[in-house]
Amino acid sequence: MEQTYLSLNNGLKMPQYGVGVYQVAPKDTKQNVLEALKLGYRHIDTAHAYQNEREVGQAVKESGLKREDIFITSKLWPSDYADSSAIDKMLARLDTDYIDLLLLHQQFGDYMTAYQNMEKAVAEGKVRSIGLSNFESERLEEVLEAATIKPAALQVECHPYYQQDELKKRIAPYGTIIESWYPLGHGDNALLNEPLFLNLADKYGKTPAQIILRWHIQAGNAVFPRSLHHLDENIAIFDFSLTDEEMNQIKHLDKGTRYFTMTLEEQERAMGSWKPAD
Numbered sequence: 251m252e253q254t255y256l257s258l259n260n261g262l263k264m265p266q267y268g269v270g271v272y273q274v275a276p277k278d279t280k281q282n283v284l285e286a287l288k289l290g291y292r293h294i295d296t297a298h299a300y301q302n303e304r305e306v307g308q309a310v311k312e313s314g315l316k317r318e319d320i321f322i323t324s325k326l327w328p329s330d331y332a333d334s335s336a337i338d339k340m341l342a343r344l345d346t347d348y349i350d351l352l353l354l355h356q357q358f359g360d361y362m363t364a365y366q367n368m369e370k371a372v373a374e375g376k377v378r379s380i381g382l383s384n385f386e387s388e389r390l391e392e393v394l395e396a397a398t399i400k401p402a403a404l405q406v407e408c409h410p411y412y413q414q415d416e417l418k419k420r421i422a423p424y425g426t427i428i429e430s431w432y433p434l435g436h437g438d439n440a441l442l443n444e445p446l447f448l449n450l451a452d453k454y455g456k457t458p459a460q461i462i463l464r465w466h467i468q469a470g471n472a473v474f475p476r477s478l479h480h481l482d483e484n485i486a487i488f489d490f491s492l493t494d495e496e497m498n499q500i501k502h503l504d505k506g507t508r509y510f511t512m513t514l515e516e517q518e519r520a521m522g523s524w525k526p527a528d
Contacts, residue, residue, distance in 0.1 A: 252488045253292060254467055258402040259425030262379050264351065265321050266467060268293025268474035269481065270431070276302045278478065283309035286481050287320070295429075295474040297325035297355055298340060299526050307344040323351040323429075325383055325405075326368075328359030329525040336364075337371045339528055352377045353405055357385040358518040362396065369399045381405070381426065386417060387514055394424055405429035408471055410462060410500055411441055411507040429472040434459055436509040446499055454490045463487050465500050 254266040269286040271279050271294065279302040283294055287309065296306045303324060310320050322344065330336035331354070340349065352368055354361050371377040381403035382393060394400065404421055408414045408430035418428060435441035447458035454461070459480075464487045466473040477484050492500075512520065 253290065254488070256427055256470070256472060258351075258379050258427065259400055260379050260402055262350070262402070264379075264403075264472065265291075265293035266472050267291070267463075267485065267487075268295055268321070268323075268472075270295040270474040270476040271302050271306060272297070272300055272431070272476050274300070274302060274476060274478065276305050279305035280309045280312075282478055282481075284313060287313045287315060289481055289485055291481070291485060292319060293321040293323065293472075293474060295323045296344075297327070297353075298330060298336075298343075299325065299327045299355060301526055303340065303343040304345070307346060311345060317346065321350045322346065323353065324349055325353040325355035326364055327355050327524075327526050328361070328522065331360040331364035331367075334367060337367065337376055341376060343528070348375060349377045351379045351381060351403060353381045353383040353403065354385070355383050356517065356521065357382075357387060357389045357514065358522055361389070361393065365393055365397060369397070372399055379403070381429075383429075390420065394421070394426075400424040401426045403427050403429050403472065405431060407432045407508055407510055408466075409433055409435040409441065410444070410465060410503045411435055411438075411505045412509075413469070413501070413504040415504070427470065427472060429474075430466055432509055433466055433471075433473045433475050434462055438509065444503065446503065450492070450496060456487070456490065457483065459484070460487050461492070464490065464492055465497065468492055468497055 255263045256266045269291045296303050368380040379402040381401040383405040442458045447461045450461045451458045
């Protein structure tokens with residue numbers, strides 16, 4: 251497998267393709283990550299809220315790979331935002347000296363203080379790059395304008411039915427890249443059985459999911475699908491390329507369709523008081 255890399259706005263090279271451990275039970279996480287690392291994955295996306303950072307750290311330690319060859323992304327939950335020790339606690343859970351990319355997980359809570367704490371952690375060498383997750387309201391510009399270190403990445407819902415072109419324009423001046431969650435449209439059969447993807451899958455001897463993941467790579471998105479059973483299949487996307495015409499055909503599939511539809515107010519009400527365990 252020939253891993254591709256994205257250059258972040260601080261010059262750091264980030265593996266574009268990785269594995270996510272959202273909703274992977276802690277008891278399954280270590281083995282899942284170890285298997286991914288054996289297959290050539292080099293980017294792991296976790297979060298305090300996922301409650302499996304310790305198992306990610308254990309897998310990294312037991313993989314036999316050098317720490318500098320593995321890119322770890324994690325995210326601070328809003329209950330961490332005002333806690334000046336939250337990043338040190340995360341480093342302890344991951345059992346690592348530094349985090350490659352640290353994101354603010356949600357656009358509510360004391361996010362401005364949290365962003366300043368992340369900037370401080372960069373200066374102290376605890377974090378190599380910082381960014382945001384789920385910031386799509388005007389709060390995105392609030393952070394972008396105030397930030398001394400501009401966000402390296404913004405992690406949001408992104409897939410062929412919701413390609414985030416407008417959001418990409420908003421963050422382009424800052425060199426911020428898009429990282430995709432729900433990269434396969436939350437497993438929507440309508441998306442996976444889109445005639446274009448079925449035709450391309452037949453042409454290239456791939457699955458529709460592999461075609462979509464390849465589209466993400468060529469569209470410049472960072473992507474890390476969660477998988478307990480398709481790790482080897484998901485990563486088999488570096489032995490072919492979609493043509494410019496095919497990429498353009500996929501561009502026309504954008505329907506502005508989101509799968510996560512809670513408003514910011516609903517999210518804040520539903521998640522604002524939750525505190526993940528340390």
